[in-house]
Amino acid sequence: MNFRVIAVTLCRFPNHGLQNLKKECTMFTGMIESLATVKNLSLRAGGGELFLDFSGFHDGLTLGESIAINGACLTVKEISGRMVSFDISGETLKKTALGKLQHAEKVNIERSLKMGDRLGGHFVTGHVDGIGMIQGKKQSADQCTMSFSVEKRLTDMMIEKGSVAIDGISLTVVDLADGLFSVAVIPYTLTATTLGFKKVGDPVNIETDMMGKWIKKHLANIQEKKGGITREQLIEQGFL
Structure with missing residues (x-):
């Protein structure tokens, strides 16, 4: 294939x-x-x-x-x-x-991003999907692991090692469960952003990676069609 x-x-x-x-x-x-x-x-x-x-x-x-x-x-x-x-x-x-x-x-x-700028994080639209709550902050020598609770519909569009924007900060998902996820935050990010001030129980804005949204929508459209995935559908979508 x-x-x-x-x-x-x-x-x-x-x-x-x-x-x-x-x-x-x-x-x-x-x-x-x-x-x-x-x-x-x-x-x-x-x-x-x-x-x-x-x-x-x-x-x-x-x-x-x-x-x-x-x-x-x-x-x-x-x-x-x-x-x-x-x-x-x-x-x-x-x-x-x-x-x-x-x-x-x-x-x-x-x-906003200009043509020719370096893309150091991931594509973020600025359209927040929902609000999360800080559930925990665990500090270690070289990083802080922060966990968040969100609606299940948001974790459904995340994957481990995928990207997520928290209060506009591009971060990587470490662990993931229904309605819960965690990220690892380096010391620089803690000092240069609001995550260094945030406490357990504080609300944050969550934007999931747009690729997860497109994939979820595409799979939902396929599931609506009777008979499962056909060879014709795979050809139509460019997989064959």
Whole structure:
């Protein structure tokens, strides 16, 4: 059997301007660039507004730019010196832990990937799948093993040694069970990201690897067809 690399279309290319193209093709790597400080979070019916202090990281920021805040893709609304604000939709508040942010709390920030950039982590979309809870932190000489509880639907899209984004940080799954998984965090990541501050019981944003989502969807489509997998289906999908 010959295996073919299946290309997944990550971006749609509309024919109505480069600005729309930019917004629909935003991607991240899960490599955190800096930390920002929460100055204010204003919640209202149907959404909210987040104000962050981008001290030391605000040069070159532009209005409309996409930035991952704890792994959630948000759009720069206003810039005033090093103060940057973002609108948060009701859907984002429902799917992420952003609504629980407190004054002076630190958040992970990453600017969107540009063509030609090094991909140090994995492709992260900034579309959070759900919220997890820290279940344990076990420190050793060279790393910290952290365990998380999540909905089973999320662990169904993970594999051991696969990638997962936790608060926007690209990490590798170590152990995996239904509704539980663990990762190994090196000392640098603990000092350079919010995971060093997080405690057992704290919520985190979880984004599973997009390849796991595509595979799960593909298998579900095959299972819906009666008679199992046929030779014709394998040929159609490029496996034969």
